[in-house]
Amino acid sequence: MNKYELALVVNAKIDDEERAAVVEKAKSYITRFNGTVTDVEEWGKKKLAYEISHMREGFYYFIQFEADSDCPIQVEDNIRIMDNVLRYLVVRKEDKKQPEKEEA
Template sequence: MNKYELALVVSAKLEDEERAAVVEKAKGYITRYNGVITEVEEWGKKRLAYEIQHQREGFYYFIQFEADAACPAEVERHVRIMDNVLRYLIVRKDAE
């Protein structure tokens, strides 16, 4: 199994419960495709480098997980169409 990191930028206009639901939904996609979540980091509200969907701020989340090679493509396919996700990125982490 490979190690991956999913970076999510979630809309700052959402309430805490809605934001938590967005992150849980993304975590659910990882576990649905046989991924194992190892760590979730919440960096909080940060100013964006440029305006995205008329918003200047977003909440940053970093989800580390282990999965086989097919999982990231499936997770990306679902996260891409989530309404309140401004940006996302899945990267493979190198073995240390």
């Protein structure tokens, strides 16, 4: 299993219940494709770097999960068509390994 992080930027003009439903739906896509959600970070409302769909602010969420290599593709395909998601990105998190010391 690999570790991944899903970054979501959600429409800031919707109410809290709808925003929570968007995040839950994204989490359900992860579990549907045999992934395991390990953590959800809510960064709150932030100003966007540029205007997206006539909006200047969005709510940022970061969802960490573990899954096989085919899960992120399936998750992105389903999140792509969600209404209130402005931007999304799934990245693989690298394991922090201790560098091996070379012996001379």
